[in-house]
Amino acid sequence: MSVEPKLTRFKQNVLSKYQIYNSIFMTLPFDAITKTGVLLPLFHETCKKGFANGDNPTTIVDTFFKKYQARRTKESQINLLFRFIQYIERQVVLFDAIEDAAFPIVNNMEGIGTLRNLKESATSENKLEELQNYLEEFKVRIVLTAHPTQFYPGSVLGIITDLTEAIKDNDLSKINNLFGQLGKTPFFKREKPTPYDEAISLIWYLENVFYKSFGEIYNYIQQNIYDDGKKHNEIINIGFWPGGDRDGNPFVKPDTTLKVAAKLKQAILKKYYADLKNLRRKLSFRGVEDRVIRLETILYNYSINLDYPEAISSKELIRELLSIRNVVVEQHQSLYVNDINNLINRVHMFGYYFATLDIRQDSRIHHSVFTTVIDYLIKTKNSSFPDNYHDLSEAEQIEILSKANDNIPDLEVFEDEMVYNTLKTISIIKDIQASNGERGANRYIISNNQTALNVMQLFAMLKIMAFKDELTVDIGPLFETITDLENAPSVMEQLYTNPEYMAHLRKRGSKQTIMLGFSDGTKDGGYLMANWGIYKAKELLTEMSRKYDITAIFFDGRGGPPARGGGKTHQFYASLGPTIEDKEVQLTIQGQTISSNFGTLESSQYNLEQLISSGIKNRIGSEKNKMSDEDRIVMNDLAETSYQVYKDFKSHPMFIPYLERMSTLKYYAKTNIGSRPSKRGNSDKLVFSDLRAIPFVGSWSQLKQNVPGFFGVGTALKQYEERGDFYKVEQLYKNSKFFKTLLENSMMSLTKSFFDLTKYMSEDEEFGEFWNIIFTEYTTTKNLLLKLTGYQELMENEPAGKASIEVRESIVLPLLTIQQYALKKIQELQKQGVNESDELKVFEKIVTRSLFGNINASRNSA
Known part of the structure; x- marks a missing residue:
């Protein structure tokens, strides 16, 4: 498809519609100042002409008031400026909704980078088997963060969603009502959101977008690329930071983390219950209907009360669904078997956790917390830490930490709130795993990680606090500044040569998660250096990890704008070449990136497919991407x-x-x-x-x-x-x-x-x-x-x-x-x-x- 039609489609379906709806919007009176909608275009024109003439903003505003509003008082002028701000904010919402509504028309949903295109080109080149093998080990993980890069409160996001639907249907009376609602709904938050509030607003996307789009993608792969009805690698999964990201956020407490984990579990149980309710209407057959009703009842009660005594595990749920499927296939001509498969796939993908809660804290906080803990252990006299621990070299400290198996029977001995909360957070990871499954919370990110000691301090504390028998948590160091990126390979080699840490990695599938931060990298080193520094670090970390037979899993802290590693993300992943490990693509998405790239079912599915195919493209065409x-x-x-x-x-x-x-x-x-x-x-x-x-x-x-x-x-x-x-x-x-x-x-x-x-x-x-x-x-x-x-x-x-x-x-x-x-x-x-x-x-x-x-x-x- 040529470039021209995309622009034409944009002009017809976005630009023209915006001009029409904006003219309706401008005539609506929202308050006592009915003239705002009339005056704003005049002010807009004054700004445009003023800047073209080289005027400054003060002259432009003064010119406007002199020319059109000379009789207004100073106070009334200021009021008009506030009204302009309110109108413009809502024009942005209108444009967002129109762009969302036009997404599947402007973008080719079956074009390059989509799964259908991928399957067709693999089939025509006789590479279908290669594609199947690749998908068995490839994963994309998007990690939702609450980083504040967007200012829409939940109520406004709801209006955008409804407005998008109304615009798709060209439903004028509904659009008019929503305009009215938009005019009356405040954008400004009187109080800061709590971390729990942030989690709730992102869980909305899990329930309303990702549950469906992840399912559609997985079903497509299973039915069209494998076509064997078997269980395969889940390919896409989702991570979650609100409630677990404590880095620089004093408001994330251990009970916040527990509350968010419980909310995630309830949310996914509700989705399964709703699917079972729909299935029950279809599977009205002998020997099947009663079983579906039983599951529906259990999940309904379980979603309301997480201590429900007759609850079943996610494994039992899948077993029962498979058994029901067999009966349908054998006795009822496979009627609605795809609907059953769709639910089995979703339970396979989301378990009882919905999204994996990552815990994150700064290495400097860890250092001071662990120093306090070690001082306490040394004082108890029966500790594995020698009295002169703090005077030892880094290598000697790492040696001791790798074997530490001390006990802290009671956290109350620590009066300092930061010490108590950090240790408590470590211990509740185990509780979340018991309730939501291991993948409910099995990763701990250390931000501002500079040394192997930073990793081993956490390694020791995880074992001391909660994981004596087996450590079921991956530790992910996050390297951010240019210097830290340069030092990263030697830090990892120190860890890989530690027998205890290596034994832990072997038990975790010989994989090591390494996070790289674009935002702070750019702030520290500028645009080109940050991106090149991360690229080189990935190459050296790949080489270092392969030397020790470890697969590096790179997790990119990418933001929305290019300055924070954003921009065209899938093109970036398709360009990395063979010297960088590419078994998984993991990246943070936040704020406006969530709503613009993943905010609707179409945009979410399209952008996820682009990410999947970008990793595959890099693998298949990687030699071409090798830099001379x-x-x-x-x-x-x-x-x-x-x-x-x-x-x-x-x-x-x-x-x-x-x-x-x-x-x-x-x-x-x-x-x-x-x-x-x-x-x-x-x-x-x-x-x-x-x-x-x-x-x-x-x-x-x-x-x-x-x-x-x-x-x-x-x-x-x-x-x-x-x-x-x-x-x-x-x-x-x-x-x-x-x-x-x-x-x-x-x-x-x-x-x-x-x-x-x-x-x-x-x-x-x-x-x-x-x-x-x-x-x-x-x-x-x-x-x-x-x-x-x-x-x-x-x-x-x-x-x-x-x-x-x-x-x-x-x-x-x-x-x-x-x-x-x-x-x-x-x-x-x-x-x-x-x-x-x-x-x-x-x-x-x-x-x-x-x-x-x-x-x-x-x-x-x-």
Whole structure:
């Protein structure tokens, strides 16, 4: 299918519909100010013309009021700006719903990268058996995290879902009602959500999207690729972080984790009960109906009361369903046998846990907790830890930890809350496994992992606290900074040469999960270096693991925007080549990535199929993706140059002050979108290392200067141009799918930048020079990427994606203008020494409120 029709389909089914429904939406009065819908298009036009003329946001807002609303009082003007914000937020929702409704029309659901396409090409090339064998060992795991990258409360997500359906049906009266509901439903959260609230909102996706789309995909593979009715590898599974991710989140307590695990179990039991209820209507045969009714009754009672005395295990449930299936096949002409198979498949995939709850904590917290524990054990005098333990070398400490088998009979001896909670969390993993099955919680991620000692401290504590006989938990070190990525292979070798740790890995199927963090990697090393650093680390970790006969399972901490490892994810996985272990694809998905890529049944199924086929494509075409030595030298050189440029930029004396005073960074904490604090440390002073990656990347994106997605790329390319070696980069671009995907994702960051918005800063006596550094790098990067790709404009190869971004950016243009206007007013007031006043509070409120629509509109950054 050619590129053109996709753009045509987008224009017909998204753009035209948005224009029609938006004109209806603009005429609806939601409050006393009925003129908002009339005035917003005028304001939008004023913004567009103003920026084209080189005006700044303050001039634009003032011009608008002078021209159209001169008689308004100051207070009434501010009220109108708040109304504009409310309208624009809802326009973004409308566009989301229209795009969701058009998803199966705009995207080819049976085209390249789908399972049907995969099966057909395997059959035509006589590779069906190869495909079957591959699928027996390949897995995709998406891990839902509660990282706050989207601001929609649950009620608004519900409206988007209903609106999507109404738009599909062109049901005008329903659409009108939903517009009314949307106008009255608040977007702003008065209070921060608790981790449990976050879990509930993500369980909604499990129940309403993933249960169905996972099932459809698995059924398709079983019926069309295997066609033997047997049980196969489950291929796709799901991980879950809310309630288990304690890293930097003091609000995740052990009882939160237990509550979330119980909720996941209840949710899946309810889904099985609903399926059995439907089956019972179909299987009204002798010798079958009574058995289905019995199962239905048991699961209904079990889903309400997890201590239900007559409950059955998931194994017993599958056994009984298989037995029922046999009767149907033998005595009732296999009537509805596919429906029975579908339920058996789902029980096989989701067990009684629905999603695997990962536990995560920072190595620095572990270190201080375990130091306290070891001090306590040493004091008890009958411990395996010698008195001089803390003075021993790291290797000696690891040796002792690998054999530790001490007892802590009572956790109450630890008064410190962090110590108690960390140990309690370890011990409840066993309780969750007893209730939900081992896969209910069998993985512990150590963030900011730097050494083998970090892993062995946890290894010892897991055994001391709960797993004396057999450790049924995988430990996953997370390497994030550039230095940690470089050290990762030697850290893993230290672990692989430890007999006790190795024995544990052998019992776990000779697999080692290793997590790599894009967000903090980019924050630390810049765009090119983070991606290349992770690529090289994966190669070396693959080699190191294979040397010890271990399969490395790479788990990528990827966010939505390219600056956080996002962008076109499936293209990324299809480009890795043979030097990187690819038996499993595991990645985190969060915030707007969940709703934009997996929010509806169609988009979820399409994107999951793309992920499955990308891993397979990499396997089958991996030799083609291998980087030549010449190309590696160029790639490495580009990464090193951009790293240096980014490091110099980061250490510029204006870097932190600029973020603190010219961006929206400090307003993130006030938005109440996530349960965790917006920075790690407790100090009042802003320290770079304490910055969370999400507010960091988000603040650049609100400024429309997506620095983390491109900074350093331009200068690195320019060096080759100046040396007359640009052909080497062109060669790399032509040969390497990995490099090509990286640059395409970077183009997305450039496409979403809009420097006219903040051009006024270039004349600021304090920050002018700093703004110019960013703008120069942006221009250099843009020009050289166009030269390299031969495009006339950015994202030329993805016209539908580009068109979607353009509409979204256009919708929020007035919002960005209002936000900058308010930020400028705050700066002026603070320069006058005003740090407390009602006027200041109003402008701060405008900045905070305008964060929502801007972030939500960036949905297609995923």
